[in-house]
Amino acid sequence: MTKHVIEALGKSRVVIENGKVVEIGEPLVKYCPLFKKYRNIDEFNEKTIKENIEYRISHFGMCTPSRQVRMNDFLSFGISELLSMALERNVIDAAVIVADGTGTCVLSDPEIVQGLGGRVSGIIETEPIASVMDAVGRDRILDPKRAKIDQFAGVSKAFGMKYGKVGVTITKADDALLIRNAFGRNVIIFAVHTTGTSMDDAKKMFDSCDVITACASENIRAVAKERALLQAGTKIPVFASSVPGKEIMLSKLEELGKSPATGEDDRPSPLN
Numbered sequence: 137m138t139k140h141v142i143e144a145l146g147k148s149r150v151v152i153e154n155g156k157v158v159e160i161g162e163p164l165v166k167y168c169p170l171f172k173k174y175r176n177i178d179e180f181n182e183k184t185i186k187e188n189i190e191y192r193i194s195h196f197g198m199c200t201p202s203r204q205v206r207m208n209d210f211l212s213f214g215i216s217e218l219l220s221m222a223l224e225r226n227v228i229d230a231a232v233i234v235a236d237g238t239g240t241c242v243l244s245d246p247e248i249v250q251g252l253g254g255r256v257s258g259i260i261e262t263e264p265i266a267s268v269m270d271a272v273g274r275d276r277i278l279d280p281k282r283a284k285i286d287q288f289a290g291v292s293k294a295f296g297m298k299y300g301k302v303g304v305t306i307t308k309a310d311d312a313l314l315i316r317n318a319f320g321r322n323v324i325i326f327a328v329h330t331t332g333t334s335m336d337d338a339k340k341m342f343d344s345c346d347v348i349t350a351c352a353s354e355n356i357r358a359v360a361k362e363r364a365l366l367q368a369g370t371k372i373p374v375f376a377s378s379v380p381g382k383e384i385m386l387s388k389l390e391e392l393g394k395s396p397a398t399g400e401d402d403r404p405s406p407l408n
Contacts, residue, residue, distance in 0.1 A: 138265060140199040140236050143258030145171065146180035147331045147352070147408070150189055155200040157189050164331060165352040169371040169402035198256060199236045201267040207251035212392055213368050215326050215349055216253035219303050220246035221388050228324055230299040232290035235272075237265030239283035240290035242276045242297060258307070258329045259285065288314050291323060309333070309340035316344040324380055330356050332408045346381030349374050352404035368394070370401045 137154040144150055146163025163180040171177040177184050189198075197203040219231045223246045230244045235252035239262055243249050252272070264283045274280045278290050287306050294302045301322055306312045307329040315323055327341045327348040338355035341348050342363045350356045350373040360367070366376035366385050376382035389396060 138199070138237075138263040139261070140259070140263065141261040142199075142236070142256065143260055143329065144256075145177075145185045145188055146404075147258065147329075148180065148185050149260070150185065152189070152193070152199045155193055157186050157193075160185050160189075164408045165404050165406065167405045168352070169404065172402075173371070192255060196255060199262070199265075201265055203237055203265060203268045203271075205251045205268060205271045206245075206247040207254055208247070212394075213374055213388060214254060215305060215328050215347065215374070216250050218347060218374075218384055218388055219253070219305075219326065220250045221391065222303055222324065222384055223249060225387065227384060227387075228301045228303040230294045230297070230302050232287060232294055232302060232304040234259045234262075234285050234287070234305065235268070236262050237268030237283065238262070238272055238277045238280075239264075239285045240278040240287060240293075241272055242278075242290060242294045242299070243272070244299070248272060253305070261285075287311050288318070291315055291319060295319070295322075306345070309337035309344070312344040313340060321380070324384070331404075335359075342377045346376070346378040347374060347385065348377050352407050354407035357407070367397045370397050370399060372404070373397065373400060 140152045142150050146165035148163035149161035151159035160182050166179050192198040222228045230242050231249050232242055233253045234240055262283045287304055291304050303324045305326045305328050312325050325345040327345045331352040333353045333355050335355045338359045342359050360375045364375040365382045368374045368385050376385045
C-alpha cells in the first residue's frame with residue numbers, strides 16, 4: 137500500500153491510499169475557470185473533488201502502479217508546457233519537478249516532464265511506486281527509497297549530473313530564495329501552486345523567481361500589477377518576473393500564435 141497526499145481542486149487536501157480516495161479536505165477555493173472550461177465543474181465540493189481525482193486515477197493511473205508517464209501538452213500555457221518547451225529548445229538542459237511515485241526528480245525528456253507534471257498539482261507527500269521509478273529512471277530520482285520532496289537538493293543533484301542550465305518548480309518562496317542564492321542565474325525558477333501565498337512571500341517570489349503562476353492568489357496578482365514583465369492567459373494568469381522568464385513565455389506565445397495578455401476575463405473565487 138502507498139499513501140499520497142496532494143492539494144488539488146481549490147487547494148483541498150486529498151489523501152489517496154492504494155489507489156483509493158480516503159480523505160477530502162475543505163477547499164479554499166470554490167470555483168476555478170480552468171476546471172469549468174476543461175471539466176465543466178461549477179463548484180469544488182466533496183463530490184466534485186472525489187469524482188475528478190477518481191477520474192485521474194482511472195484515466196492515467198495517478199498515484200498507482202498504472203501511472204502513465206508520457207504525455208503531450210494538456211494546457212496551452214501551463215508550467216509543465218513551459219518546461220517542456222524550454223527543454224525542446226535547449227533553453228534548459230534538465231527540469232527538477234515533483235511527481236507522484238517519485239518525489240523530486242531530475243528530467244530531460246519533455247514528454248516525461250509533461251506526463252508527470254501536466255495533470256497533477258500540489259504534491260505534499262508521496263511514496264515510491266516501482267513502475268513509475270523504473271519508467272523515469274531511478275538514477276534521476278532524488279530519493280528512490282522514500283520519494284522525498286526537496287527541490288533544493290534536486291537542483292543540487294541536477295548540477296551533480298553535469299547539467300548546465302536547470303529549470304525547477306517551487307511552491308515556497310524561501311526555497312526559491314535558497315536556490316537563487318546558491319545557484320544564481322544557472323537556474324530558471326517556476327513558482328507553482330501559489331494559492332494562499334502571503335504578501336511577503338509573493339514579493340519574495342517576484343524577487344527570486346522567473347515565472348509565476350497566479351493560481352487563486354490575490355497577493356500574487358497584486359504584486360504582479362507593479363512588477364510583472366509579461367502576462368499570459370486571462371483565466372489563471374502566468375507572469376514573467378525576470379527577463380529570462382519573459383523570453384521563455386514569449387517563445388511559448390509565439391509557438392501558440394498568441395499575444396501577451398492583460399487583465400482577466402474570469403477568475404477563481406474566492407481569491408486567497
